[in-house]
Amino acid sequence: MSYCLNPACPNPDNLLDTELCQACGSNLLLRDRYQGIRELGRGGFGATFLAKDESLPGSPYCVIKQLRPAASSPHVLQMARDLFRREAKTLGKIGNHPQVPRLLDYFEANQEFYLVQEYISGSTLQQEVKKNGPFSEVGVKQFLSEVLPMMQYIHSNQVIHRDIKPANLIRRTQDKKLVLIDFGAVKDKVTPTRANASEQTALTAYAIGTPGYAPPEQMAMRPVYASDIYALGVTCVYLLTGKSPKDMSYNPNTGEMMWEEHVHVSDHFSSVMQKMLEVSVRHRYQNAGEVLRALDLEPYMESLAQSMVTPVKPTREDNTAGNSGNLNSNGNNGGRMMHSSPTARMAAAIRARQAKATGMDSAGMTGGSARRGVTRTTLTTMERSRISARLSGPSTGGGDSNSAGNTKPKPSAEEVVLTYGKGKRDFTFHDLSTLHLAKANLSGANFHQARLRKVNLQGANLFNTDFGRAGLTQANLKNANLARAYLSHADLQNTDLRGADLSYAYLSNANLRGANLCGADLTGAKITDAQLSQARTNWATIHPSGKRGIW
Numbered sequence: 001m002s003y004c005l006n007p008a009c010p011n012p013d014n015l016l017d018t019e020l021c022q023a024c025g026s027n028l029l030l031r032d033r034y035q036g037i038r039e040l041g042r043g044g045f046g047a048t049f050l051a052k053d054e055s056l057p058g059s060p061y062c063v064i065k066q067l068r069p070a071a072s073s074p075h076v077l078q079m080a081r082d083l084f085r086r087e088a089k090t091l092g093k094i095g096n097h098p099q100v101p102r103l104l105d106y107f108e109a110n111q112e113f114y115l116v117q118e119y120i121s122g123s124t125l126q127q128e129v130k131k132n133g134p135f136s137e138v139g140v141k142q143f144l145s146e147v148l149p150m151m152q153y154i155h156s157n158q159v160i161h162r163d164i165k166p167a168n169l170i171r172r173t174q175d176k177k178l179v180l181i182d183f184g185a186v187k188d189k190v191t192p193t194r195a196n197a198s199e200q201t202a203l204t205a206y207a208i209g210t211p212g213y214a215p216p217e218q219m220a221m222r223p224v225y226a227s228d229i230y231a232l233g234v235t236c237v238y239l240l241t242g243k244s245p246k247d248m249s250y251n252p253n254t255g256e257m258m259w260e261e262h263v264h265v266s267d268h269f270s271s272v273m274q275k276m277l278e279v280s281v282r283h284r285y286q287n288a289g290e291v292l293r294a295l296d297l298e299p300y301m302e303s304l305a306q307s308m309v310t311p312v313k314p315t316r317e318d319n320t321a322g323n324s325g326n327l328n329s330n331g332n333n334g335g336r337m338m339h340s341s342p343t344a345r346m347a348a349a350i351r352a353r354q355a356k357a358t359g360m361d362s363a364g365m366t367g368g369s370a371r372r373g374v375t376r377t378t379l380t381t382m383e384r385s386r387i388s389a390r391l392s393g394p395s396t397g398g399g400d401s402n403s404a405g406n407t408k409p410k411p412s413a414e415e416v417v418l419t420y421g422k423g424k425r426d427f428t429f430h431d432l433s434t435l436h437l438a439k440a441n442l443s444g445a446n447f448h449q450a451r452l453r454k455v456n457l458q459g460a461n462l463f464n465t466d467f468g469r470a471g472l473t474q475a476n477l478k479n480a481n482l483a484r485a486y487l488s489h490a491d492l493q494n495t496d497l498r499g500a501d502l503s504y505a506y507l508s509n510a511n512l513r514g515a516n517l518c519g520a521d522l523t524g525a526k527i528t529d530a531q532l533s534q535a536r537t538n539w540a541t542i543h544p545s546g547k548r549g550i551w
C-alpha cells in the first residue's frame with residue numbers, strides 16, 4: 001500500500017506503485033523519495049507516518065513527522081516552524097546516540113513541515129507489559145541501568161525529553177536495546193498565548209508532556225531535568241504493576257501518587273522510587289547520576305537490613321561496641337573501635353552515602369517520609385552495634401573472603417534450599433562456594449556479591465536471580481536457567497555454562513574469560529562482542545541476535 005501525505009486527502013490509501021493519489025491527485029513520492037506506507041499516529045498539531053526512502057538502495061523504512069498547525073495566522077505558523085526547527089536541531093545534536101533515533105531529513109513542502117527520522121523496529125515497553133505482564137524488581141533495575149546513562153547523555157546536551165513513558169521507549173528487535181523516541185517538543189493540547197514569546201518559552205509552553213507522567217512543575221510549564229526523573233519513576237510504577245497513572249490513587253493533600261500499595265519491592269528500591277516520585281523538585285533526585293549512585297548502594301543496604309532482623313550471638317566486638325560504640329547521627333562511632341577494620345569503615349561510609357542519597361535525617365526518616373508522617377525504622381544503639389560487628393567480624397565461612405571482606409557465615413546446601421523454601425531470597429555476601437545445589441530452584445533470589453566459586457548449580461532454576469558482582473569462577477552452571485538473570489560485574493571466569501539459558505540476561509562488565517558457552521542461549525542478552533570473544537562458543541551457541549554460531 002501507498003499512503004497519501006496530503007492532509008486534505010479524503011482517501012489516502014492507494015495501491016502500491018501508483019504515482020499520483022487516486023483520490024486527490026497529489027504526488028505520492030514526497031520530495032521524489034519518500035513513499036508513505038501508513039499512518040502511525042495523529043495529534044492536534046501533526047501526524048506521524050511510516051514511510052520508505054525510495055532514493056536509497058533497499059528502500060529502508062523511516063518515520064515521517066508532519067507538522068500540521070491548526071491555526072494559519074502568520075505568527076503561529078512562524079512559531080510552529082521555529083519549534084520544528086528546534087526539534088530537528090535537538091535530534092541532529094543527540095541523534096548520534098545508539099539509543100536515540102537518527103535525524104535523517106528536515107524540510108518544508110507545500111506549507112507543511114516535515115521531519116524524517118530513523119525507524120525503530122520493535123515493541124514499546126507498553127506493548128511488552130501488555131503482552132508479557134509486569135516486570136520484576138530485577139527487570140526494572142535492568143531497565144533503569146539501561147535508561148539512566150542515556151538520560152545522563154541527553155541532559156548533558158541540555159535537552160529535557162519531557163515525555164518519558166512506556167509508549168515512548170521501544171525495545172529494538174535487532175539488538176534488544178531500548179530506544180527513546182518522540183523528542184517532539186511540538187505537542188498538541190496547548191494553544192500558544194503569547195505571540196511574541198521567545199523560542200524557548202514557546203517550546204516549553206507546547207511541551208506539556210503526558211498527564212500522569214509529567215510532574216507538577218512541568219504541567220505548570222516550568223520543566224527541569226528532574227522532570228524526566230519523575231516521569232521515569234512513573235514509568236517504573238507502570239512496569240511493575242501494568243497500571244497507568246490514571247489507575248492510581250493520589251494523596252488529596254500532597255498530590256503524591258499512592259503507588260506503594262500496588263508494588264512489592266525491597267525497602268531500598270522502594271525508597272529510591274519514592275525519591276524519584278517526589279512531587280517537590282527540591283526533594284527529588286536532581287539528575288540521573290544521583291539515581292544510579294543510589295541504586296548502586298542497594299545490595300549493601302539489603303544486606304544491612306537482613307542483618308538487622310536476624311538475631312546474632314553477641315560477640316566480643318558487640319560488648320566492646322556496647323561499651324564505647326554509641327553511634328552518632330552519621331552512623332559512625334566517632335572513630336573508635338569499629339572504624340579499626342576496613343569493613344566497618346565501609347559500613348559507616350555506606351550509611352553516610354545512603355543517608356545522603358535518600359535524604360535521610362539522623363532519625364532515619366526521608367524528607368518525604370517525614371512530611372507524610374511515615375515512621376521509618378530507627379536503629380537502637382545495640383542494633384547498630386550488631387550490624388557493625390557483623391560487618392567487621394571475621395568470616396566463619398572457612399574460605400577466602402571476598403574483596404569487601406564481609407561474607408556471611410557459610411550455610412550448607414540444605415540450609416540454602418530450606419531457607420529459600422521459607423521465602424528468604426537474600427543471599428547477598430554469603431559464601432556459598434563449592435556447595436552442591438544442582439537442580440535447585442532458587443529463581444528470583446539475590447546473590448549480589450556472594451561467593452560462589454566452584455558451586456554446582458547444574459540444571460538449577462536461576463530465572464531472574466541477581467548475581468551482580470558475585471564471584472562464580474569455575475562454577476558449574478551447565479543447563480541452568482539463567483534467563484533474565486542480572487550478572488553485571490559478575491566473575492564468570494572458567495564457568496561451565498554449556499546449554500545454559502541466558503536469554504535476556506544482563507551481563508554488562510561480567511568477566512567471561514574461559515567460560516564455556518557452547519550450546520548456551522544468549523538471545524537478547526546484554527553482552528558485548530569483546531566479552532563473547534573471551535569465552536568458548538560453538539555452532540549451537542545462540543547469540544544475542546538470536547542467530548547460532550561460533551563467535
Ligand SMILES: Nc1ncnc2c1ncn2[C@@H]1O[C@H](COP(=O)(O)OP(=O)(O)OP(=O)(O)O)[C@@H](O)[C@H]1O
Nearest residue numbers: 040041042043048063101117118119120121181182
Ligand atoms: N522513530 C520511530 N520509530 C518507530 N516508531 C515510531 C518512531 N517515532 C514514533 N513512532 C511511533 O509512531 C506512533 C506515533 O508517534 P507520535 O510521536 O506521533 O506520538 P503519539 O503516540 O501519536 O502521541 P504522543 O505524542 O502523545 O506520544 C507511536 O505509536 C510511536 O510508537
